[in-house]
Amino acid sequence: MAIFxxxxxxxxxxxxTQSPKNFAPLNEIECATKEDVANAFIRAREAQSEWKHVxxxxxxxxxxxxxxxxxxxxxxxxxxxxxETGKPKQEALSMEVYSALDSIVFYCKRAKxxxxxxxxxxxxxxxxxxxxxxxxxxxxxxGIITPWNxxxxxSINPVIQCLLSGNAAIVKPSEVTPLSGQxxxxxxxLAGAPKNLVQVLIGDGEVGEALITNKPDKIxxxxxxxxxxKVAEQCGRxxxxxxxxLGGKDAMVVCEDSNIKExxxxxxxxxxxxxxxxxxxxxxxxxxxxxxxxFVEEATNITASLNQSDQDIxxxxxxxxxxxxxxxxxHVKDAVAKGAKILVGGSKNPSLKxxxxxxxxxxxxxxxxxxxQEETFGPIVCIMKVKDEEEAMRxxxxxxYGLNGNIWTQNLNKGLAMARSLDTGACSINDMAMSxxxxxxxxxxxxxxxxxxxxxxxxxxxxxHAMPVVIGKKPSSIxxxxxxxxxxxxxAIKLFFDNKLFRKLFG
Ligand code: NAD
Numbered sequence: 001m002a003i004f005x006x007x008x009x010x011x012x013x014x015x016x017t018q019s020p021k022n023f024a025p026l027n028e029i030e031c032a033t034k035e036d037v038a039n040a041f042i043r044a045r046e047a048q049s050e051w052k053h054v055x056x057x058x059x060x061x062x063x064x065x066x067x068x069x070x071x072x073x074x075x076x077x078x079x080x081x082x083x084e085t086g087k088p089k090q091e092a093l094s095m096e097v098y099s100a101l102d103s104i105v106f107y108c109k110r111a112k113x114x115x116x117x118x119x120x121x122x123x124x125x126x127x128x129x130x131x132x133x134x135x136x137x138x139x140x141x142x143g144i145i146t147p148w149n150x151x152x153x154x155s156i157n158p159v160i161q162c163l164l165s166g167n168a169a170i171v172k173p174s175e176v177t178p179l180s181g182q183x184x185x186x187x188x189x190l191a192g193a194p195k196n197l198v199q200v201l202i203g204d205g206e207v208g209e210a211l212i213t214n215k216p217d218k219i220x221x222x223x224x225x226x227x228x229x230k231v232a233e234q235c236g237r238x239x240x241x242x243x244x245x246l247g248g249k250d251a252m253v254v255c256e257d258s259n260i261k262e263x264x265x266x267x268x269x270x271x272x273x274x275x276x277x278x279x280x281x282x283x284x285x286x287x288x289x290x291x292x293x294x295f296v297e298e299a300t301n302i303t304a305s306l307n308q309s310d311q312d313i314x315x316x317x318x319x320x321x322x323x324x325x326x327x328x329x330x331h332v333k334d335a336v337a338k339g340a341k342i343l344v345g346g347s348k349n350p351s352l353k354x355x356x357x358x359x360x361x362x363x364x365x366x367x368x369x370x371x372x373q374e375e376t377f378g379p380i381v382c383i384m385k386v387k388d389e390e391e392a393m394r395x396x397x398x399x400x401y402g403l404n405g406n407i408w409t410q411n412l413n414k415g416l417a418m419a420r421s422l423d424t425g426a427c428s429i430n431d432m433a434m435s436x437x438x439x440x441x442x443x444x445x446x447x448x449x450x451x452x453x454x455x456x457x458x459x460x461x462x463x464x465h466a467m468p469v470v471i472g473k474k475p476s477s478i479x480x481x482x483x484x485x486x487x488x489x490x491x492a493i494k495l496f497f498d499n500k501l502f503r504k505l506f507g
Pocket of ligand 1: 436
């Protein structure tokens with residue numbers, strides 16, 4: 001049973017979606033045509049040409065109104081998200097609503113400071129000749145292409161940042177969750193945003209491609225490695241700046257000196273939150289042999305106690321997409337065929353009608369199995385016994401992905417040293433990986449998990465062009481070049497660079 005289908009009628013594509021909870025049909029939506037995409041750009045250019053002159057205080061006021069609207073409309077947002085994803089209500093509230101409000105409050109408070117002109121103190125002899133400022137100019141139109149696993153937050157978070165910094169946004173949400181994507185435009189309309197400043201275009205990869213063809217001033221892409229590569233190729237050809245937030249296969253390392261109960265809770269939460277469909281979800285758990293049995297018993301008991309349900313109150317909800325359910329099933333079957341053992345779960349949930357995979361504990365896994373190599377994105381607690389921490393770290397780094405990871409030890413200095421040697425964009429110690437949710441820090445993957453940053457000061461400013469403006473204090477021409485001018489330059493070099501005190505003072 002497919003969760004979305006695209007019907008072709010009279011040169012139009014109609015996107016039809018069904019709820020993963022029970023296959024109930026949701027809305028039918030007309031996909032944007034190439035012409036629609038081009039027209040959206042014309043409208044966005046016009047809107048942005050005015051918006052970039054709107055004082056930052058007024059932009060902040062719009063975003064503050066948006067926060068009020070999101071808060072007032074939270075039940076509607078939750079309902080739409082649940083209908084398209086089958087998430088437990090608490091996850092819809094925490095991941096989609098709380099995170100959106102938190103992002104607005106955070107960036108509104110810092111936007112003025114981060115977008116203000118910066119006076120740069122020049123070093124060396126140049127400081128006597130020139131002054132410099134860096135100004136943060138909006139780029140223009142930001143194309144935002146997003147996935148289905150955080151269908152509202154992953155679309156609205158970049159829009160918040162790019163609007164505050166003076167840009168217009170065109171969003172292409174996933175074809176799996178189009179209604180949650182449409183909510184973004186709807187919330188901005190309700191907040192009184194200028195017309196066409198935020199537009200959402202519905203459709204599949206073709207619409208995503210057309211979005212890039214129209215040459216936005218930056219692409220912010222979140223999705224799979226395979227599509228990220230295509231987006232990078234297309235942006236590369238057109239010389240469009242881009243950021244890529246891609247998939248992961250996050251490792252958890254459980255040291256001998258960890259608090260085993262807490263580590264087991266972290267393992268289950270990290271693996272099963274959002275039914276495992278979390279880019280920084282825990283997908284591989286390496287446990288040292290001396291504590292292995294105790295850890296496995298704890299993790300198995302917790303997993304067995306989880307409530308999976310299609311009701312609002314549940315611990316683990318649905319898999320949002322039938323294609324993903326097939327991938328989870330394939331990875332588990334491949335692992336079992338190669339010798340892995342299921343301790344709990346291990347199949348689709350036979351007592352629920354929709355797309356539900358049972359919370360599962362699987363052991364005796366190794367790196368020959370897909371479940372330890374490819375992104376599974378399911379509620380699977382996947383545990384491997386290792387001799388010691390050294391072996392755990394070697395295996396943790398043996399992956400083409402490098403998004404996040406987590407280390408469990410009661411020795412924080414050791415944990416920090418281990419974090420430094422993990423080849424990932426971020427790492428948690430004694431916590432499940434959740435650096436996307438911390439707006440203070442830049443978020444970005446290493447290896448095939450991405451390029452560039454979102455969030456934090458770095459991510460926020462990446463929606464701007466940092467433009468140095470140099471102000472001459474003295475006319476810079478030293479023509480004509482003469483023996484004397486050459487000698488003066490030599491003397492200056494000697495004075496500034498041969499003298500340790502001068503280097504320290506002016507370096
Ligand atoms: P996907 O790559 O299939 O699709 C992502 C988006 O790209 C969709 O909107 C899709 O329509 C669009 N698209 C498809 N082909 C395109 C093309 N040729 N040009 C432009 N756009 C195109 O990914 P998905 O299955 O929707 O999302 C799941 C993936 O996203 C997982 O790998 C997950 O780890 C990753 N993810 C990463 C992060 C992060 O921050 N690193 C966050 C969430 C999800």
